[in-house]
Amino acid sequence: MNLAPRLLYRTGLIAAFAVVVLAFGCKHPPKALPPQPPAPAPAAARPTVTLQASPTSINKGDSSTLSWNSTDATELTIEPEVGAVTAQGSSKVSPSESSTYKITASGPGGSASATATVTVNAPPPPRPPAQPSLDELFLKEVRDAYFDYDKADLRPDARAALSKTADFLKNYPQLRVTIEGHCDERGSTEYNLGLGDRRATAVKQFIVSLGVSADRLSTVSFGKEKPFCMESNESCWSQNRRGHFVKSN
Amino acid sequence: MYPFFGISPIETIHKEMNRLRVSIKAFFWKVKVSGAFNRCRLIFLCAFFSLTAQAALAQSEGWFRAGTGLGDTNKPRVAVADFAPRADSAKSHSSLFTQVVRDDLQFSGILEVPSPSFYPPEAPSVPAELKPAMWIDPPTNANFLGFGNVSESAAEVTIEAWLYDVRDPASQAVVGKVYRGAPTDLQVRKFAHQFADEIISKLSGGLPGIASTQIAFVSSRNGSKEIWVMDYDGSNQRQLTSLKSISLTPRWSPDASRIAFTCFAPSSGLTSAQICMYSMDTGKLVSFPRFRGTNITPAWSPDGAQIIFSSSMQGNPELFVSDINGGRPKRLTNANGASMSPSWNPKTGQTVAFVSDRGGTPQLYLMNSDGTSATKLDLPDKGYVIDPAWAPNGQLLAFSWRRPNDNYDIYIMDAATRQLVELTRDQGRNERPSWAPDGRHLVFESTRGGTRQIWTMLADGSQPHQLTTGGHNESPNWSTR
Numbered sequence: 001m002n003l004a005p006r007l008l009y010r011t012g013l014i015a016a017f018a019v020v021v022l023a024f025g026c027k028h029p030p031k032a033l034p035p036q037p038p039a040p041a042p043a044a045a046r047p048t049v050t051l052q053a054s055p056t057s058i059n060k061g062d063s064s065t066l067s068w069n070s071t072d073a074t075e076l077t078i079e080p081e082v083g084a085v086t087a088q089g090s091s092k093v094s095p096s097e098s099s100t101y102k103i104t105a106s107g108p109g110g111s112a113s114a115t116a117t118v119t120v121n122a123p124p125p126p127r128p129p130a131q132p133s134l135d136e137l138f139l140k141e142v143r144d145a146y147f148d149y150d151k152a153d154l155r156p157d158a159r160a161a162l163s164k165t166a167d168f169l170k171n172y173p174q175l176r177v178t179i180e181g182h183c184d185e186r187g188s189t190e191y192n193l194g195l196g197d198r199r200a201t202a203v204k205q206f207i208v209s210l211g212v213s214a215d216r217l218s219t220v221s222f223g224k225e226k227p228f229c230m231e232s233n234e235s236c237w238s239q240n241r242r243g244h245f246v247k248s249n
Numbered sequence: 250m251y252p253f254f255g256i257s258p259i260e261t262i263h264k265e266m267n268r269l270r271v272s273i274k275a276f277f278w279k280v281k282v283s284g285a286f287n288r289c290r291l292i293f294l295c296a297f298f299s300l301t302a303q304a305a306l307a308q309s310e311g312w313f314r315a316g317t318g319l320g321d322t323n324k325p326r327v328a329v330a331d332f333a334p335r336a337d338s339a340k341s342h343s344s345l346f347t348q349v350v351r352d353d354l355q356f357s358g359i360l361e362v363p364s365p366s367f368y369p370p371e372a373p374s375v376p377a378e379l380k381p382a383m384w385i386d387p388p389t390n391a392n393f394l395g396f397g398n399v400s401e402s403a404a405e406v407t408i409e410a411w412l413y414d415v416r417d418p419a420s421q422a423v424v425g426k427v428y429r430g431a432p433t434d435l436q437v438r439k440f441a442h443q444f445a446d447e448i449i450s451k452l453s454g455g456l457p458g459i460a461s462t463q464i465a466f467v468s469s470r471n472g473s474k475e476i477w478v479m480d481y482d483g484s485n486q487r488q489l490t491s492l493k494s495i496s497l498t499p500r501w502s503p504d505a506s507r508i509a510f511t512c513f514a515p516s517s518g519l520t521s522a523q524i525c526m527y528s529m530d531t532g533k534l535v536s537f538p539r540f541r542g543t544n545i546t547p548a549w550s551p552d553g554a555q556i557i558f559s560s561s562m563q564g565n566p567e568l569f570v571s572d573i574n575g576g577r578p579k580r581l582t583n584a585n586g587a588s589m590s591p592s593w594n595p596k597t598g599q600t601v602a603f604v605s606d607r608g609g610t611p612q613l614y615l616m617n618s619d620g621t622s623a624t625k626l627d628l629p630d631k632g633y634v635i636d637p638a639w640a641p642n643g644q645l646l647a648f649s650w651r652r653p654n655d656n657y658d659i660y661i662m663d664a665a666t667r668q669l670v671e672l673t674r675d676q677g678r679n680e681r682p683s684w685a686p687d688g689r690h691l692v693f694e695s696t697r698g699g700t701r702q703i704w705t706m707l708a709d710g711s712q713p714h715q716l717t718t719g720g721h722n723e724s725p726n727w728s729t730r
Contacts, residue, residue: 191590198565220543222513
């Protein structure tokens with residue numbers, strides 16, 4: 001038996017093993033191939049190959065473009081992820097962690113390989129669970145007071161609402177608020193400005209009686225000039241008869 | 250007999266031509282007259298139907314329009330001939346002048362302007378051309394004739410205007426004026442208003458004409474509520490303030506040089522209702538101090554030296570009086586509820602009418618101008634009573650009243666006899682009356698046309714006349730001169 005075919009056979013076995021190992025994701029660098037035996041005549045040229053990643057550094061979720069070029073190769077494979085490729089080209093990759101891509105070019109004249117590394121930057125540390133802002137809390141916790149037609153005294157439901165508002169204001173002593181007095185459209189502009197003033201004052205006095213400092217509270221009457229609801233019916237009017245809280249700092 | 254009926258038989262071709270021209274003219278005039286009579290018949294019919302309809306309404310609802318002594322069936326008839334343009338360039342201004350004078354006289358309510366379609370075809374342009382008989386005879390039936398001419402150059406318009414008593418041909422001109430000024434529509438309107446006011450003053454024995462007066466009001470047609478001003482007839486509407494917030498309740502000073510109003514102006518970071526003051530002379534706001542709380546509804550003392558307004562600077566909305574620069578505010582009322590909308594009696598200076606809900610609902614109160622003796626003005630029915638406005642004579646008080654199950658309507662009360670007259674009814678929401686300085690007209694806001702607009706009427710409720718159309722317009726105040 002001739003020695004050369006046996007040697008070639010053995011080499012082929014080792015190369016196949018290496019490919020299998022690579023294909024199954026072995027992290028170890030493949031073992032260096034034993035020196036190539038002299039090629040049988042006529043000697044085929046040894047393949048060459050280059051591989052580049054651009055950019056070489058990405059954020060998680062972004063992609064990088066691998067581009068390669070080769071000579072004298074009949075089979076090219078990029079691992080991991082890409083697989084068999086043509087003699088030259090490019091492909092987008094989007095690794096979830098830093099990866100080294102290896103291209104292996106093989107042909108009648110042997111094989112060659114090249115590597116390119118794409119570094120995936122660590123994602124920013126996860127945000128702490130969202131805290132509602134003070135504005136959001138204000139909208140959620142602060143209750144307006146609603147009034148009966150042509151009245152500036154506080155109904156029981158208004159007192160209950162204002163107690164909640166006062167609790168909130170006591171929990172956030174840095175808050176200053178404006179209490180707006182509003183009226184429905186039925187009275188005159190002038191009379192409603194006076195009525196709205198009395199409503200705002202009634203709300204302020206009640207909040208103060210619950211322990212909120214008076215100098216955190218200012219009042220303004222808009223009468224019927226800034227309605228919340230524009231229709232001419234009781235459900236709308238009842239929305240517009242109110243003492244309304246607005247954050248003023 | 251009119252002169253063209255007396256033309257002698259034809260002598261020359263020239264005269265023949267003349268005759269033809271005259272007969273054509275006469276023919277047209279006849280057509281015009283008969284057309285006018287048809288219109289006249291129609292108007293009478295309409296008037297008859299509306300009268301019977303009103304009578305039916307009055308009977309069915311127990312409502313009647315009481316007389317205020319304003320209606321006078323013997324009004325003098327004042328014809329205004331077409332003012333003669335001296336050149337083509339003066340044509341548009343001569344017809345504008347003629348029209349504005351006619352409108353002003355008609356609006357005055359104290360005299361009758363015969364329809365121009367009754368007029369003879371020849372209008373005098375100078376006194377020498379006046380042929381009184383043409384105007385005395387039916388159908389014109391004039392007592393007085395206004396006439397004149399308009400000449401115009403690029404730089405100036407000149408208007409010669411006369412009023413003659415056509416029943417007393419020997420008499421001198423009742424009014425004779427020459428107006429010279431810039432050849433603009435605005436200036437020609439001003440001259441027409443001045444001429445009309447002269448006529449009204451002469452024929453009424455000194456009653457001030459109102460044709461040169463103005464009306465301040467609130468309009469939101471450009472977005473935010475701002476203070477606007479217009480001529481009394483609705484022309485020349487212009488925006489005064491640009492505060493881009495909420496401006497309300499304008500009130501002219503007695504000399505018409507300032508307008509006090511309610512504004513929402515930021516003050517030390519906070520916004521609340523304040524008193525603002527606009528100068529008509531400088532076209533700018535005059536500084537006025539900011540007070541705590543809600544400061545609204547300024548009103549002038551008749552001498553123009555003091556302002557009365559509502560303020561919650563001491564807690565409850567009460568009436569305060571200060572000088573016109575806001576100095577030394579002094580509280581006048583002290584009651585439960587809110588007090589606002591003062592009106593200072595312009596004749597006596599002694600009494601202030603205002604609105605208070607101290608008794609539960611807004612009602613009218615009268616007090617002395619020093620704050621003493623506040624008493625409720627009792628009305629024969631419940632409801633909301635707002636917007637008091639003293640007439641220039643200091644005897645009649647106009648206000649808005651929403652009776653139970655009804656809408657806001659304008660009423661006038663004689664303060665001495667407490668006699669009451671309802672001026673509007675079943676015409677939407679009618680509020681905020683303000684008197685013209687002649688004491689015969691009121692301006693008010695009404696929703697009768699669907700949107701809130703400004704209207705005028707005679708003080709007996711007749712001749713309603715819409716002044717604004719664009720956007721929402723409210724809170725009119727008639728200048729005092």
